Amino acid sequence: MRLERPVIAGNWKMHHGPSRTREFFRDFLAASPAVPGRTVAFFPPAASLGAAVRATAARPDILLGVQNIHWEPDGAFTGEISAPIAADAGARLALVGHSERRHVFGETSDETARKVAAAVEEGLTPVLCVGETLAERDAGSAAEVVEEQLQAVFGAIDGGRLEDLLIAYEPVWAIGTGKTASPQDAAEMHGRIRGYLRARAGDARAEATPILYGGSVKPENAAELLAADDVDGLLVGGASLEPGSFARICAVAG
Ligand code: PGA
Numbered sequence: 001m002r003l004e005r006p007v008i009a010g011n012w013k014m015h016h017g018p019s020r021t022r023e024f025f026r027d028f029l030a031a032s033p034a035v036p037g038r039t040v041a042f043f044p045p046a047a048s049l050g051a052a053v054r055a056t057a058a059r060p061d062i063l064l065g066v067q068n069i070h071w072e073p074d075g076a077f078t079g080e081i082s083a084p085i086a087a088d089a090g091a092r093l094a095l096v097g098h099s100e101r102r103h104v105f106g107e108t109s110d111e112t113a114r115k116v117a118a119a120v121e122e123g124l125t126p127v128l129c130v131g132e133t134l135a136e137r138d139a140g141s142a143a144e145v146v147e148e149q150l151q152a153v154f155g156a157i158d159g160g161r162l163e164d165l166l167i168a169y170e171p172v173w174a175i176g177t178g179k180t181a182s183p184q185d186a187a188e189m190h191g192r193i194r195g196y197l198r199a200r201a202g203d204a205r206a207e208a209t210p211i212l213y214g215g216s217v218k219p220e221n222a223a224e225l226l227a228a229d230d231v232d233g234l235l236v237g238g239a240s241l242e243p244g245s246f247a248r249i250c251a252v253a254g
Pocket of ligand 1: 011170174175176177178214215216217235236237238239
């Protein structure tokens with residue numbers, strides 16, 4: 001899927017059931033008209049996806065996704081959602097390897113790679129999340145950690161199958177903490193990710209892969225982060241929950 005950039009995505013995490021989702025979109029759609037030259041996406045909880053699909057039916061500029069998938073297409077996996085089920089329910093995108101999946105639920109890089117493969121197989125666009133913890137940054141190994149997370153996916157999946165991929169750099173220490181990476185920190189890591197993609201998949205593919213920044217993005221810091229080199233969009237958690245604040249972030253993008 002060819003996405004207009006910048007890409008501004010809201011990850012609602014475990015917030016907003018179907019009723020709140022309907023209210024959110026009533027207010028958000030009024031505050032944020034469709035604007036060419038940018039992409040807006042939401043990752044509601046899976047149980048609210050149907051409400052989000054219906055609420056945004058008249059707004060094809062808005063894409064929807066799920067926050068996690070299982071790597072098998074179906075089977076005895078109580079509580080899980082597969083890529084085919086997510087796609088059937090209206091998802092076009094899938095977050096994969098979000099730091100809360102990795103650090104709270106113990107998702108391994110190998111599992112992340114299998115989920116990326118499952119999404120690609122189904123035609124869902126994966127948004128691969130990578131990022132280092134504070135201890136890893138303090139130890140000077142942030143770049144190495146991010147490269148290993150990328151390598152786990154690119155080493156396991158044939159590059160040709162990864163044409164339709166987004167990457168989100170989300171330093172774990174900046175998620176939900178109010179601490180944002182500086183635009184310089186973001187530009188540096190995004191440049192490294194772009195460099196990895198260039199070496200691994202070639203210049204054209206590297207340029208075509210949107211790299212989003214996430215971690216305490218707010219209306220107040222969205223413009224400077226978006227202006228940083230190699231930052232092609234934003235993945236917003238807390239500040240995407242309120243229609244007005246997310247509309248302000250989207251307005252920064254055009
Ligand atoms: P935050 O979350 O904006 O609340 O820091 C971002 C994310 O986890 O995607």
